[in-house]
Amino acid sequence: MDSLTQVAPRIWQLPFPVGHVHAIALPDNGYAIVDTAVPGSAPAILDALARLGARPHDLRQIVLTHSHIDHMGSAADLVEATGARVLAGAAGAPVIRGAAPEPQPVHGPAERDLHEQITADFAAAGLPPLRHVGVDVELRDGDTLDGWAEPVRVLHVPGHTPGGSALHLPGSKVLFPGDIIGHMGGRAVLGPFNVDRDGAIASFRRLAALDDVDTVCVPHGEPIITGARDVLASATPEEDWR
Template sequence: MKKIVVALVALLPLAGTVQAQTVKDLLETLKVKWNTPTEPFKMIGNVYYVGTDGLASYLITSPQGHILVDTVMPEATSQIKANIEKLGFKITDIKYLVNTHAHIDHTGGLAELKQASGAQMVAGEADKPLLEGGYYPGAQEDTALNFPPVKVDRMVREGDKVKIGDVTLTARETPGHSPGCTSWEFSVGDGDATRSVLIFCSGTVALNRLVPNPTYSGIVADYRKTFARAKDMKVDVLLAPHPEMYRMQDKRALISDGAPNPFVNPGEFNAYAATLEKAFEDALAKQTADAQEKKG
């Protein structure tokens, strides 16, 4: 199944040019993996995985309340709730809902969880209209990509912080995948060490059109801004909205009392970002060539 999902994700750059029905069928296939349950677990410090087998959701805890980063598909929101409670935490203790980017597979449960928890909704400024409209940018007519709209209580830009107790998340603008794509940087304790953690929004092209009719104006420059910023970021622990982006299951299997935490891997983010940059430039070249061929 893992190989099938990776193959399907690799096809997504082409999906922007196919019929809406094909996108719907592709999503239905991906949901098989995305909605498969998995046991929640402690990743490192006060960070817990509470998502599904195919989509990540992170609970960052403190005695003063918790932060939930991203949700999953709308129909799998109940799994997040059950996972949080299974770990011994309360939904009503979530004080902030934080989003990386406004796509259905990471926003599907935000509205429901906001109502259940009373938490404030925080997201990148440029993604606010998408979250409140419940649609994919540049594809408002494709209802297969719609999700339950959610009111954004606070918009963030580069360097803005979300604080509760001794937890501080710093917003890092990494646009391209969505206009307001926001990665979240923070520190956690790991035994006697302090580790820098980054929940990276994304840098894949996915459904986005780069040329000649871009998903949104300035998208190419945004991707390049993100890849330039990534080169200077120092990250000990890479996390992301899709667990395969950082080999979550492989690392989870290596967790053992007394052993080094397998999620600590300095340099992994920079290497991963470099592969994304190459994939982006390849996609841009292909979309440009396809557009020129159509013009004749």
């Protein structure tokens, strides 16, 4: 993992080769993280938090935007190390717990090649097996997270998975879109590997239409911190991954 990058007041990106993690400083001197990268990433995440001055028990919340391995992969290890609570979308919680199978995406030709490459990279890296984890709080559209320095609005954004969640912080104008939005070559793009492409495009458009967004903390690609409104407005998710 590379060095920490501060993307907004109280928010840092912990970049990983696949699936970035974001750390958020809470007003009680604790921290929350959004997503947990692939299995085996917990030591790097705890090391990054230590560089921010946090001890393991200072991690209060783990918010999982959805159930894919590069987002929930290290959640179980982090819960064991820290005692943090896990928050995730209600529709995806059974998958995260291991009570339901992961819905399979529908791949277009461009996505199929990319998926095969990523799968090969995971195999070559020798990742530990995925461990499921309990969900302490099931999130629904319109919920507000407790314990943060400002109101955090939960948005249900299905399409990539049935249970995807995004977080919008209108006060600081920050958006955590999960895999609905990626950032490639200066463009906001629809995330690949969707179970429902039309639903994912509708979720993308919902997020792109939000007021009060200056910073988009994408899990894949560089954060959008300059001209985010224009970048989102000019996106063409309908044309991505054709």
